[in-house]
Every structure is written in structure tokens, then in C-alpha cells.
Amino acid sequence: MELPITVPGPDLSVSATTYVAFRQCPASAVARLQGIYGPESRASFKGTLAHRVFARHLEEGPIDASDVADVCRQEIGKGLNAKLNSVGLKPPELRLVIQEVGALYERFRTFSAVGFRSSEVYIDVDAGTGVTLRGRIDAVFESDDGGTRLIDWKTGQLGDADDQLAFYALAWTARTGDVPSLIEALSVQTGERTAQVPSERTVRRTAEDVGGLVDTVRTLFAAQELGERRAGPWCRWCPILSDCLEGSAATDLYDRG
Structure with a gap:
């Protein structure tokens, strides 16, 4: 096609x-296409780890609750160590993330x-x-x-x-x-x-x-331009947030609730 x-x-x-x-903020998409990315986050690391556990469940069968933490560590060892290092989670924080992934998995295993x-x-x-x-x-x-x-x-x-x-x-x-x-x-x-x-x-x-x-x-x-900037809740993860007045104002507003 x-x-x-x-x-x-x-x-x-x-x-x-x-x-x-691009649909949210063209400038953000242009920055990404130029190789400018935002920092790794705890939420993205947890999401990636959870997806690995979900895939393992679908491919190999249900995981016993007592084995979920070990499975998480296995999946981290297979290809998530670099992401983990970028996030900078300390051992107690990683244990909490693994517990949260375990709670998500308990919900996931109820799906057909x-x-x-x-x-x-x-x-x-x-x-x-x-x-x-x-x-x-x-x-x-x-x-x-x-x-x-x-x-x-x-x-x-x-x-x-x-x-x-x-x-x-x-x-x-x-x-x-x-x-x-x-x-x-x-x-x-x-x-x-x-x-x-x-x-x-x-x-x-x-x-x-x-x-x-x-x-x-x-x-x-x-034209060596970034394009239109549009503020919204997505600004929090934008790779050019530090240089964007609109995005900084939006994140401050959302932080204040």
C-alpha cells in the first residue's frame, strides 16, 4: 500500500x-522524527514490563501468582535492563513496580x-x-x-x-x-x-x-522548522517540553488540578 x-x-x-x-502537536512529532525523545519514565517501564508478562501468559499459559515476581525479573533480564537503568529505579522502587505489575496481571488473567x-x-x-x-x-x-x-x-x-x-x-x-x-x-x-x-x-x-x-x-x-505547537495533557511526555512555553504552562495547569 x-x-x-x-x-x-x-x-x-x-x-x-x-x-x-502529530495529531496532538505537530512540533512534538517533528522532534521525535529528528531523534529527540523524552526521558524514560516509571510508568512507561511498568507498562512495558506488564506487556511482556501479558505476552508470556498468552504464549505459554497462566502464571502462578507465586511466580509472577520471578517472571518479571526474567523479562527484565531478557531486554529491559537498559530501560530500567534509564529510569533509575532503586531496588525498593523496583519491588513496588513488580507488585503493581502483579496486580495488573491478576486482572489480565481473567480475560479470555x-x-x-x-x-x-x-x-x-x-x-x-x-x-x-x-x-x-x-x-x-x-x-x-x-x-x-x-x-x-x-x-x-x-x-x-x-x-x-x-x-x-x-x-x-x-x-x-x-x-x-x-x-x-x-x-x-x-x-x-x-x-x-x-x-x-x-x-x-x-x-x-x-x-x-x-x-x-x-x-x-x-524549512528547518518544528511546526505548530498545541498544548494539552500530552505535554507531560513531550521531548521538547523544556523549550516550549505552551507546554510548560499546560503542565503547570494540570499539576495544579
């Missing part, structure tokens, strides 16, 4: 995170695994004109109609997942040639759920939006 792109420029890798960031196909499916697909679509699908299930059901696990509040789900539908279609029957975001913490039923029309619309992103970013790159 090729995107409707009209502006030539450097190769770009567009992920769900980049797409969502009927129709499970695969977990943590990485997508890296050439979309033409120097653009690569990248992402990770947390879990793939068979849908009731025999098609494909994609799930994105959330370890915190559900939030607004519409743009993220739309991007995953596009990326999956570009990778497989098939539009998924259903795509969901599910908060393990709260039980909240939101879903989309993609169609060829909605996938094309998202492709047009991603094409517009690429055109805008390449134009901004050529």
Missing part, C-alpha cells in the same frame, strides 16, 4: 506514537484467550516514497467472523485511543493486505474498552492522514 504523498524528502519511519503525537493467534507482532512495512510504517500489535486474535481481531492493552487509563487504533488498522492492512475485522484498546487497570470496525474506506482515510503528515514534516524539515 502506497501513501498519497506529494512532497519529496528524506526517508521517514512513521509509528503509531508519531502519528498520535479464546482465538489467540500471536502476541507482540512487530510491523515494519514499506509504504513507498521513502516511508516505512512501524508498530507493534500487542495481541492478535481470530474474530467471531473468522477474520482478524487486534488488541492493544493499556496498563493505565484508556484515554482517547482512536488515532492509535486507526494507525494500527492501516499498518496491519499494509502488512497483510487484509483489513482487520475488529481492533480494540482495552485498559487492564480499569476494564474500559473501545473498539473500531475498520473498512477499506476508513483505512484509506488514515492513509491520507499519514500522507499529509509526511508532506507536512518534509516541508518543515526543508
Whole structure:
């Protein structure tokens, strides 16, 4: 699947995170595409660890409650040590994170695994004109109609997942040639759920939006500009927050409640 792109420029890798960031604040997305990232956080580390535990459950079967802490440490050892070091958690803080992941897992194990196909499916697909679509699908299930059901696990509040789900539908279609029957975001913490039923029309619309992103970013790159800044709750995780008056004002406001 090729995107409707009209502006030539450097190769770009567009992920769900980049797409969502662009829809929220173009300047933040441009910064990410320039290799400027925000610091690692406790919440992101916990979320990544929880996702590893969820995937292990789906692939190998339920984990006994007495073994969850050991499984967490195994998963950290397999590939999360660098992330752990970046966050700088001390041993007592890490133990608390592992306890919190264990509590999330107790909720997760109540979810049905009927129709499970695969977990943590990485997508890296050439979309033409120097653009690569990248992402990770947390879990793939068979849908009731025999098609494909994609799930994105959330370890915190559900939030607004519409743009993220739309991007995953596009990326999956570009990778497989098939539009998924259903795509969901599910908060393990709260039980909240939101879903989309993609169609060829909605996938094309998202492709047009991603094409517009690429055109805008390449134009901004050529002009050596970051683009429009839009303040909101997402500013807290922005890689250019320290240099953004709008974002700093927004985070101060949200911190005061």
C-alpha cells in the first residue's frame, strides 16, 4: 500500500506514537522524527514490563501468582535492563513496580484467550516514497467472523485511543493486505474498552492522514522548522517540553488540578 504523498524528502519511519503525537502537536512529532525523545519514565517501564508478562501468559499459559515476581525479573533480564537503568529505579522502587505489575496481571488473567493467534507482532512495512510504517500489535486474535481481531492493552487509563487504533488498522492492512475485522484498546487497570470496525474506506482515510503528515514534516524539515505547537495533557511526555512555553504552562495547569 502506497501513501498519497506529494512532497519529496528524506526517508521517514512513521509509528503509531508519531502519528498520535502529530495529531496532538505537530512540533512534538517533528522532534521525535529528528531523534529527540523524552526521558524514560516509571510508568512507561511498568507498562512495558506488564506487556511482556501479558505476552508470556498468552504464549505459554497462566502464571502462578507465586511466580509472577520471578517472571518479571526474567523479562527484565531478557531486554529491559537498559530501560530500567534509564529510569533509575532503586531496588525498593523496583519491588513496588513488580507488585503493581502483579496486580495488573491478576486482572489480565481473567480475560479470555479464546482465538489467540500471536502476541507482540512487530510491523515494519514499506509504504513507498521513502516511508516505512512501524508498530507493534500487542495481541492478535481470530474474530467471531473468522477474520482478524487486534488488541492493544493499556496498563493505565484508556484515554482517547482512536488515532492509535486507526494507525494500527492501516499498518496491519499494509502488512497483510487484509483489513482487520475488529481492533480494540482495552485498559487492564480499569476494564474500559473501545473498539473500531475498520473498512477499506476508513483505512484509506488514515492513509491520507499519514500522507499529509509526511508532506507536512518534509516541508518543515526543508524549512528547518518544528511546526505548530498545541498544548494539552500530552505535554507531560513531550521531548521538547523544556523549550516550549505552551507546554510548560499546560503542565503547570494540570499539576495544579
